Every structure is written in C-alpha cells, then in structure tokens.
Amino acid sequence: MIRPSVLFFLVTAALSAAGEHPDLNGVWNATTVAGPHLQSDDPLITNLPSRDGNLVNYERDNALIRRADPNRPLYKPEFWEKVQQLDQNGNEADPSYGCMPAGVPRMGPPDKIVQTAKEIVFLYVSPAARGWGDQYRVIPTDGRPHTPLADLDGTWKGESIGHWEGDTLVIDTIGFNDTSWLDYGGYFHSENMHVIERIRREGNNLIWQATVEDPDVLMRPWVMNTRVQKLNTDPKAALAESLPCVERDLSHLVTKEHH
C-alpha cells in the first residue's frame, strides 16, 4: 500500500509537470504479460505453461478461458444470431486477423502518451489482438466541439475529442466505420457507435475504462473491463517497431478453432 504522503508527492509531481492536469506523459508499457516463456535449452513442450504441457492445449485452453469472460455487450435479440455466427467464424471474420487496425475502443490504452496543453497524442504498438501496424491518435483538448456526425467519414478510430473532468481525461469519440469489432466474440458495432474513454493516473498506473454506446445494436451501454498500464520508469524506454502484417495463415487453417 502507498503511504498517503507518498501518494500526495506523486500526484503533486504529476500535476506540476503538465500544468493544472495530471501528467500522463510517458511510456506505459511496463505491464508484465503472462504467457509462454521458452528458453533456448528447454524442450518446447515440457516448459510451456499449458495443460499437460501440450501446445495445442495451450491455444485451446486460452481460447476457452478468454471466452469465459462474463462481461459481454448486450445486443438486441435480433442480433444474437449474428454475433454467434461472427464468433464461430472469428478466424475469418475478425478484422484483427486480417491485418486490419483494431480501432477504438478495442485498441485500448496507449503504449505512450505525449501530452500538451491543447492536445494529447496516443501512440500504440500493435500486437495482433489490437490490430496491426503502429497506430496513433491525436486528441484535441482545446474545448472544440465534435464535427457533426453527418460530416464525418466513418473511420477505424473515429473522431476523438478530450476534456478533463477533475483528474480524469475523458475522451469522447464518434464517427466510426462499422468494420471494426469491440473485442473477440463477434462483437460488431454500427456506424453510430459512441465511445467514452476515461483515463486517470494513480501513481505509476494508468487506469483506462471505456463505455460503448450503440443504441442501433446494443440494448444498453457496455462498460468494458478496466485495463491498467504501468509506467515504464526506464529513462531510455522506447516503443519497439511493430512487425509488418501480411496475412498468410488464413488459407492454411483447417478448423474454426479460436486462437
């Protein structure tokens, strides 16, 4: 537990670095990722942290555990079958498997934030689940309003406008295409989706929450699982370049197994 005096120091330091708002600047990629950690001198199978030490089981179990998450967007009943079909055929239907960007909100919290008085820049390095390619978002915080929805071309990331509510950065995004998904599981959305992200800093943790409103297809707003990014305190911390994506797996898949 952080002592109150230390917490006060951290908050004060953060506020002073970015003026009146908390300082979100930094590389937020220090999260420890659980998963296989192979060593060169270990046989592959025996050290894989999987059921019975089996590589197929590793994929199969992870897919099952991921699908066990009870936090699901609640679609209108007329779309239940569509969601199931998309999920069943996720290997082909999920745009993130086709080298497409994840889009907002699936791309989640950024790996790096550059904060100025009038705008905030989010930089993303993209593992497969978050789409492909190094991504960025430039988010004005100068108080401007949204462009009228009718004037926006639907895009993967939409039009994001930020403002501060106390110590929380609130990002309001509209103007999407209907191609991206909210997550695995066939969670599609319409062009009328509205996403509200709330980001705050607690010490060296960046707390990201997102709420998806899409009355065209959802029965009620969906509050996504909160995600936490840790500040990389290495002064030389940098973002690695994303690998280029060339889809070459799909034609070789012989089952619909989730990955």
Added chain:
Amino acid sequence: MNPRLLRYSVAAALTALAIPSLFAQDAAATIKAAEYALGMIRGPQRIDAINTLEYWGTGFTYNLGQAYRPDGPWPAFKTTYHTSLSYAVPAMRADFTRSNPDGPLQGGGLPLAAPQRQVQVVSGMFVWNESVPGGGFIPGTTATPAPAAFNDRMLQLWTTPFGALKAADRAGAKAKVATDNGITSITFPLPGALDGITMKVTLNAKKQVERVETRGDNPVLGDLVTETVYSDYKDLGEIATDVLFPSHIVQKQGGYPVLDLTITKTDANNPYAVFPVPDNVEKGPRSPAPVKVESQKVADGVWYLTGGTHHSVAVEFKNYVALVECPLNDERSLAVIDTVKKTIPNKPIRYVVNTHQHFDHSGGLRACVAEGATIITQADNKPYYEKVWAMPHTVSPDQLAKSPKKPVIEAVADKRVLTDGSRTLELYHLAGSDHVATMLIGYLAKEKVLIEADVYNPGPANAPPAPPTKEMTNLYDQIQRLKLDVQQITPIHGRLVTMADFKKAVGQN
C-alpha cells in the same frame, strides 16, 4: 461358537462394514478430478473455465403424469432441443419444439394440431416464457412471467454434468464422497432457493458424471426421484475445445422417461448466451398467484367452483356433499374444500369423484382422503392410487402424510349412480377417448348438467371458433349413445356453457 472365532467374526463383519468409509475420499479432490475429466479445468492456472454452454439435440420429451393408462409411460413428443446456459448468472433458456410422435397418439397433450414451440427461461430470480428467444424485447413478441416454474428450471440447470459438479464444489464441506463396489458418488445439498433438495452425482470409471439424482415432491407420487443418466461423452463442439458433453441424455421421473435426447452439437463458452430480463417480468409477480376459489350456483344444489385453471363441481345431497374433482395439489384442494364448507355448511363431503388419473386432476385427491371422503374413480385407477398413495411424502409432507388415513376408494367400471331420492348424480366411463383410458363424466339428470374434464375446454366467449377435436366429437357421440339430456356443461377447464354452445363447437348445430 468358539469365543475367539466369534470375536474374529465380529471383527471381520465390522471391517466389512467399514470398507466404504475406508474408501471415502476427499470430496474436493474427487470433484476436481471429475471437472478435469469433462474438460472444465483449463490452463496452467487450472481454473474452472466453463461459464456458459449451449447444446442442441433431438429426441423425445414426455408429459409427466399424463399417461394414457394408469401406471403407463408418459406420452411422448418428438422434440428438437436447443438450450443455452450460464452458470455464472445462473440462467437457462430451453428452446424446444414438440411435434407428434410416430407412434400412438394417446395420452395428455396429444395430438398436437401443429408443432408447438416453447421458450422457457430462468435468469437469477426471474422466470418467464418467451414467444421467441429474446421475446419481450422485439416488437410483436411476448415474455410471460412463470414464477411457479422456478424450481424446476433451476434444477435442470444444476442437473447438467457441469452444473452438478459446480454445485458440488459450492457445497464445500457439505459434499460427501463415497465409493461403493468401485462406484464413486458425491452427495450434497443444493444451495439458495433449492435449499432442501439433495443431489447425488455418480461418476463412471473415467470420472465423468454418469448419473444425477435429486429427490423432490410431487402431489401424486410423493418423494419424486428425478434420475438423469449421461452417456457417451464427446467433444461435440463445431470448434474443438476438449470440453466433453454427453451425447445421450435420459431423464426419468416416476420410473419413466421424461426426456431422451441425442445431443448433436455443443458450444462451450459461446460468448453469446445472454438472458436479459424483460421489464414486465422484472416488475411482474415473483411468486405464483394465490389460490382463489369462486362459487357459482348453476342449478338448485349445484355449484361450479372456479377461480383457477382447474374447476370443481359441488353437488348437495340431503345428508352430504359430492364433490367432482380435487385437482392439482393440496393447496387447491384445501381451498376448494373450504369453499364447499362455506357454501354448503354442516354437510360432510362424503364422496369425491375423480374424473381421471392425470396428475393435474388427481394431485389434490390425497387432501380429500385426509378430509375423510371416499374417492370414486374409474376401476383401473384404483390399484394405481393404492400403490402411489402408499409411497412416502417426506420431502414436503402433505395433509394426508401429516394425518395418515387409509384411503377408501370406490371403483367404477362403467356406471355408478349417487342418489338420495331427490337428486341424482350419474357417473359414466367415457369410452373412446384417446386422452385417457379411465375418464369419468358426471351427469345430473334432473338439472340436466354435464360435468366433463379435458375433452371439451371451451375458450372465452369471444374467441374465434376452432375446428372440433376428435375428443369433442367422441364426447358428443357418447352423450347421444347414453341418451343424456344435457342443457348445461360445467367443464373442469374453461367456462360454463350450454349444450347449444357445445353443439356449435362440435359442428352439430
């Protein structure tokens, strides 16, 4: 016997008795092993990864308590089945369509004029029926509260192989494991709203759930054992998951199948098994409507007792009352008896006429036995009632269990007449019915009133006319054959009608 030999013999006997306990195992480990055997335990974290499940199947469902003959099998319906479950909520949606079997069309519920779809849902504390999946949220669809079905549906959810193991896990120290003759079983009490029900799970040699037994209450059969047998476990997913589910499910109640399904497909953790509660269900009744009995005089000394789904008719004689039908259960019967005592004070209910043995028409008879009435029923029902009424009622003791009394049952082969000289109630065995083999109808000769059950259920007066059923035609023919001069009909279901109404409905006007 030599004292030393006796000591050895006693010791050997005690050892033999102790063998099952020697094999008693740690319940948590046994449950975990069974969960692992079904593919529930996954990942290096070894967590129970099954939250939702869907399965599809075809086979038969059966109407419990609606046999054509007493002691016969429950009538069968061909059925396609699709069930979605969430163990986390917990919730279940059973979406099934029943049609007529290829075999004989005899028994309660048969024949169906057209395939009949039912969508039954339970979610948390709410229970309802949907006209289509998601009914109530889609314009033109409906969701109808069904609070009385809570226990049955929740029990079905926890009776599934995964559900049973999860329930065993949640029972903690209350779960007991025993091994007898190499067969391992886990016994535990169910939690929450199902408190009071004990579940017994038997594992096969592969540690898969082979059999689940629960003991509940049935107004006719008493302590009702529901036995579900699971066999031929496979990964039935279109997408392989290593989650094993039985490809054959047979559930029995009262010794006969109520469900016999061949499972064709499963989907474990389908992310789209959801159970939103419609507004009208959330704001609707949480418990069944209270029992209500309304008394309507239809002729001198004749009262039609309505107010629910199943009616009764009270007939006043000089020194006693004859009551036609004690339906459903103790609660309904006791309310009917109470109304009779208020309507016709100071006369005992000497006879209770039972129209037929279907459980919804015989479930209240035990309360009438406790009241001291003689039960008059068709002859073939007598040995059946003598058998089933002797069975224990310990789960939910009814009036007769609390005040045991030897039932007095009078059998009617074809005709019986109750009379005191001024009023006559004639009882006839209704021949030719495919609904049930043991139907009695009543006829009050002076009052020209016919009493019948199930073969003619008149709908609301303003309902559009429906084509006559075979049962209605048979009733009409039997009225003619018996030369009954009927002016009014007091159906056990529906409403008071005239013979002219019936003739019109049966196409004889």
